[in-house]
Amino acid sequence: MDLDPLFAAPIGALLICLLRILDVSMAMMRMILAVRGHRVIAAFIGFFEVLIWLIAVGTALEHLNSILHVVGYAGGFAIGNYVGVWLEGQFALGVNVVRAVIRRPTGVSKAPRAMSVADRLREEGYAVTEIEGRGQRSYVDILNVIVPRRRVPNIIRIIRDEDPAAFLSIEEVRAIQGGYIRPGGRKMPFLTEWTFPSMRKRRSAARERLLAAKLSSEGDPHAVADAIALEMEHAAKETHLADRLEK
Numbered sequence: 001m002d003l004d005p006l007f008a009a010p011i012g013a014l015l016i017c018l019l020r021i022l023d024v025s026m027a028m029m030r031m032i033l034a035v036r037g038h039r040v041i042a043a044f045i046g047f048f049e050v051l052i053w054l055i056a057v058g059t060a061l062e063h064l065n066s067i068l069h070v071v072g073y074a075g076g077f078a079i080g081n082y083v084g085v086w087l088e089g090q091f092a093l094g095v096n097v098v099r100a101v102i103r104r105p106t107g108v109s110k111a112p113r114a115m116s117v118a119d120r121l122r123e124e125g126y127a128v129t130e131i132e133g134r135g136q137r138s139y140v141d142i143l144n145v146i147v148p149r150r151r152v153p154n155i156i157r158i159i160r161d162e163d164p165a166a167f168l169s170i171e172e173v174r175a176i177q178g179g180y181i182r183p184g185g186r187k188m189p190f191l192t193e194w195t196f197p198s199m200r201k202r203r204s205a206a207r208e209r210l211l212a213a214k215l216s217s218e219g220d221p222h223a224v225a226d227a228i229a230l231e232m233e234h235a236a237k238e239t240h241l242a243d244r245l246e247k
Contacts, residue, residue: 007059013072019056020076021083023049028084029091036094092150094172100143100159101167103135113163114141120158121145146173 006012026049034042056073063069104111118128121143131142145155152170159166 008063010068012059012063013066013068015072016056016060016069017072017076017079019052019059020073021080023052023056024077024080025084025087026052028081029087032088032093092148094149095146095176096149096152097171097173098145098147098152098155098159099169099171100145100163101133101135101169102141102143102163103165104139104141106138111141113166114143117159117162117166118143120162121155124154124158126151126155146176 007015026045030042030045030049033045056076060069060073100117102111102114102117104114114130118130121128126145126147129144131144133140133142143159147155149172156168159168
């Protein structure tokens with residue numbers, strides 16, 4: 001089928017524009033996927049991207065004397081960049097770390113709002129790392145949460161509900177090893193120690209042996225015994241939470 005008459009007509013400029021939108025959008029998605037390690041999918045997209053690009057650029061070169069075709073080619077490239085960024089945002093690929101810095105009131109060892117935020121995030125099934133720090137004018141509590149990117153808005157909403165004045169920063173995570181992040185609708189999104197019950201049991205057993213050794217070597221047995229009980233309670237809660245999220 002001869003498509004030259006169709007591309008030579010004014011509607012051909014619109015077709016070239018649509019082809020450029022498609023191939024530029026695919027190019028942006030391919031680059032994002034390649035950077036994040038999805039090599040097979042990126043190669044698959046790249047094959048069809050080049051086919052579409054060859055048709056678009058070849059047709060545009062044949063009609064350089066038509067201002068409509070030139071504008072259609074350039075406009076398709078510009079719109080394709082916008083569409084590609086929009087598509088990437090809709091897919092929300094990757095993993096982010098959300099860091100919340102919460103000011104600690106003077107005279108307290110822990111910011112009540114920081115504890116409230118951490119407790120609520122854990123109730124929602126997220127893993128939270130708490131760090132003590134010092135800002136310009138006061139001591140602060142820092143909460144780190146690593147989650148799939150599509151869950152970042154929910155994390156921000158929870159933090160803002162508990163502390164509207166919290167300082168937030170969001171960064172992209174290139175790779176993770178070990179630890180635990182909330183599954184994103186899949187049973188094993190990442191191969192971490194929390195994925196396997198046997199690993200959790202071994203970790204709990206090792207922690208109990210370590211605390212038992214401290215009990216035999218330190219001065220106040222009652223204080224250490226209380227610490228052991230508290231640590232075992234935390235371990236049981238963590239195991240229960242991980243088991244519930246795996247189901």
